[in-house]
Amino acid sequence: MVNQQAALLKPETLIDEFKKIGVTHIVTIPDSETNYLYELMQEQDWLSVVPASREGETFAIALGLSVGGKVPVCLIQNTGMMESGDSIRGMALDAGFPLLMVVGYRGWNRHGVITDTAARYTEPFLNAMGVNYYLVETDEDAERISIAYEEAKKNKRPVAILVGDEYHGFNRV
C-alpha cells in the first residue's frame, strides 16, 4: 500500500508568489477558508494587509494604491466578486491598470456535481466581464499566478486566479 500525500495548495506558496511578483498590498475580505493565509500575510514585513468592509471596495482601493505606485492584489471569494460587478467595471476595467484578483472558488469541485450556485456562476460572470482567469488547485499550479500577473501588466487589465482548493490548502492541515 502506498501512502500518497494529497496535492495541496499551501498558503506559503501564495505568499512566495506574491513576493516574486512584488505585491505591496493585499486588499481583502477574509473568509472562513483563508484564515491561515490571512495570518501568514500579516507576518510578512514587506506586505500590507488592507481589510475592507465589502468586496466592491477592494477594486477601488486597489486603483488608488496603483495610482500611488503600489502593487495591490484583491483577495476575495467568488460570492463577493459577483457582488462587486460595477466596481470591477468602473474601478478596474475602465481604469485600465494591472490587477491580480485572487478569488476563492467557493463550491467548485473537480469531481461530482456542483450544487453551489456560487461556483456555477463564477466563470460565466468572469466571461461576461471579459476578465481572463486561471485555475490554481495545487502548488504545482502556482506559477500560473505569475503568468496571470504578467498578463495583467501587459494588458493593463484585471486577471483572476480562481483558487480551487479552498478546503485544504488555505487552512492548516
Next chain:
Amino acid sequence: MINADDMFRAFEPHREDAVVIVTGTAGKHWADHTTKQNRDLNMGGAMGHTTSAALGLALGLPDEKVVLFDSEGSLLMNLGIIATISGQAPKNFLHLLMDNECYATTGGQPVPNAQDINYAGMAKEAGYTAAYSFDNIEDFATNIGNIMQETGPVFVAMKIVPEVENEPIGQRTRRPTRSRAETIRTLREELGIS
C-alpha cells in the same frame, strides 16, 4: 446651508500641495478655484467607490495629503467604507462630505433619512480621529485651515445647497472635464511615479 462655490473658495488658500479629489454635482465648482491641476485627481465612480479609491490613494501616497470632497448619496451606497478608513487610519487623509440631502443629478429626490442623519457622528464613532459638522460658510472658512493641519483621518460634514438637475441627460450642459486617465498621468508625473 453652504454654497459649494463659496466652500471651494474658502478651502483653496489652505490646500497647499494636497492631492484633491472631488465627486458629486457640487464637485464641479472646484474647477473654478483650483490652481494646481496637476494635483487634482478624477478617480471616476462606481456606486460610491470614489471614497474607496481615495482611501487607496492615501495609503499609496503616505507622504502626500489627500483630500476628498465626497457626497452623501455616494457615501450612503458604501457606508462600510468609514469603518475601512478608520481601520487603516491614514494620517494624511481628510474626508469632506458635501451633504445636499438629495440625489441632485436625478431630480432632487431625498436620500434616505436625509435631514436626520449625523454623518460626522457616524464617522467619529467609527474611529476617525476627529469629525466636524458645518452648516454655514463662516464657520467652515474659520476652521478649515486648522482642520487641514490635523492628523487624519478627519471627517467634515457640510450642509450644501442642492443644485438639482431636471433636464434630460442628453440636454444638460456639461463642463469639459479632464479624463481619469489624464489626471492619473499628470499626477504621477508630478510625483515622479513611474
